[in-house]
Amino acid sequence: MPTEPTTRIVITECDHDSFAPEHDLTDPAGAELVLTQSRSAAELIANAADADAILVQYAQITAEVMDALPRLRAIGRYGVGVDSVDIAAATARGIAVCNVPDYGTESVSDHAIGLTLAAVRGIPRLDRGVRAGSFDLAAVRPLFQTRGRVFGIIGLGLIGTATARKAAGLGYEVIAYDVAATPGQVFHGFAAVTLDELLERSQVISLHTPLTDETRGMIGAAELARMRTDAILVNTSRGGVVDGDALVEALRAGSILGAAIDVHESEPLAAGHPLTTFDSVVLTPHLAWYTEESYDELKRRTVENVLEVCAGRAPRNIVNPEVLGTPGRNSTCAPSTAVTGD
Incomplete structure (x- = not known):
């Protein structure tokens, strides 16, 4: 049979x-x-x-x-x-x-917070200095405590909400932009604002949005220009959400302070990619999920x-x-x- x-x-x-x-x-x-x-x-x-x-x-x-x-x-x-x-x-x-x-909600949000602290405290740069025999703080000054700083979340889904919760626990004032939220309301426990307000106010901007036709390149030259000069951009979502060329230019011009990036437009990140040349950039190889x-x-x-x-x-x-x-x-x-x- x-x-x-x-x-x-x-x-x-x-x-x-x-x-x-x-x-x-x-x-x-x-x-x-x-x-x-x-x-x-x-x-x-x-x-x-x-x-x-x-x-x-x-x-x-x-x-x-x-x-x-x-x-x-x-x-x-x-x-x-x-x-x-x-x-x-x-x-x-x-x-x-x-x-x-x-x-991986907890894993990715943990990594987003880890990248944030590494970038805002200059930890990778300090580590490289110590290994080279330097105990000079000049390369990372000024440093600021988290309390009183503004942490902006773009995309307040499961991972974004978990990241927001952890950022608030560190003392950040958390604000969020989400297409489903009305500015001025409390959304998933956090203050919803317009994208422009978030870009203009936040010292940390963490991306938690899927890659779609609408979100591809949503952080481009115009958005980077609206960001504060002391802002750090953190991306654990999808590389294509950020215009990579525009980010490199913003870093070169000093119009933002730095970036912490786990996901890239093309993976693996090519050897010698411009992002690898900045001391103000923290890079990981798409492992936030792990x-x-x-x-x-x-x-x-x-x-x-x-x-x-x-x-x-x-x-x-x-x-x-x-x-x-x-x-x-x-x-x-x-x-x-x-x-x-x-």
Whole structure:
């Protein structure tokens, strides 16, 4: 008697050092999990030719890629942002796109605060000085305490709100700009202001917004020009939210004091990039999301989402829930009957 085809889940590419958490879920479910390291769209298509679901870290999943994968029912993204996936194309083809929007809230907000303190206290610069035998404070003067300074949050979602809470705990006066907030109201416990007011008042500006057509380059030359000369720009959201060339020019001109950047327009950051030449800039390699707790949660929930889709159930997280209940594109996964998500 023929056995039912196995659900096949292909990891398109990933730099994680272990996939035990994924196997803890796929193996009992009878699903096949295959790790590939696809370096191009052609390799990805070849490696995932008979996949029912794919798990994606960095790869661009275009309409052409989807059309070349006729069994594909679900795309799971290792992360919050889904700007690397053509959502409209996936929706038109009945493919569920899943992410993990609320993992790592504490980890990313911790990192945003860590970057802030490193930058405003000049810690990396002082560390380099001590290693070179210097105990001179001149390079970082003047320094200021956090109490009484203004911390501006752009994007008051889960991570932005957690960052705001931690900044307030350090003594900062926290103000926030969010498209869903009316200036003058209290939003998620913090004073909402216009973007212009936030740019003009804040000594620290921390970005916590997704990358969309509306937010791409939202911090450009005009916005940087409105910022205070003693302001630090902190970005743990998406590199494309900031116009990188404009930021470099603002730093060169001294129109802002410095920056602390975890995410970049092009990753990894190229050797010799202009941002690496400024002592007033603190750089980390897109690792704000990482703690052992968030790492495990990310991996388990990414695979849980696509397993749910392939089992005909609504996943905990889905970007395009309208595809639930659509025909299965010749998939061996069970057709979904759910109409609403969590």
